[in-house]
Amino acid sequence: MRVMAVDYGDQRTGVAFSDLTGTIAGEAFVIREWDPERLADRLAEACESRGAERIILGNPLNMDGSAGPRSEKSRALRDLLTKRTDKPVVLWDERRTTVEAHAILSANDRHGKRRRETVDAVAATLILEGYLESLGR
Numbered sequence: 001m002r003v004m005a006v007d008y009g010d011q012r013t014g015v016a017f018s019d020l021t022g023t024i025a026g027e028a029f030v031i032r033e034w035d036p037e038r039l040a041d042r043l044a045e046a047c048e049s050r051g052a053e054r055i056i057l058g059n060p061l062n063m064d065g066s067a068g069p070r071s072e073k074s075r076a077l078r079d080l081l082t083k084r085t086d087k088p089v090v091l092w093d094e095r096r097t098t099v100e101a102h103a104i105l106s107a108n109d110r111h112g113k114r115r116r117e118t119v120d121a122v123a124a125t126l127i128l129e130g131y132l133e134s135l136g137r
Helices: 036-050 068-084 097-107 112-135
Strands: 001-006 014-016 023-032 054-059 088-091
Touching: 001 036, 001 112, 014 036, 014 054, 014 112, 023 036, 036 068, 054 068, 054 112, 068 088, 088 112, 097 112
Parallel strands: 001 054, 054 088
Antiparallel strands: 001 014, 014 023
């Protein structure tokens, strides 16, 4: 089962796909789109063209576990994706994934523009890895 993970952002959205067996993270990239409707269309296209059977959407909860404005935006995108695909869309707690992505990129000497271009894809990969790991438990 191929899985698609999404790290939703206002300007850039990270996307990562698992391998065909749903075991490891594979392809990752960034979609530059600020309009939620157009973003949902592009995500649905990517999901369909790569044969993903499930969408994992990062849900940026507050550190106390409550839902804030960013979480509400993710829920709205989930609703759009549900209308555009026949795939289940799972909200996934993504607290600290962007912080971890920045740390990974710093450790690999990615700074400035090079970091901005890839941090969302790395965050989507971390969301995907966390989800896939939970399946093995």
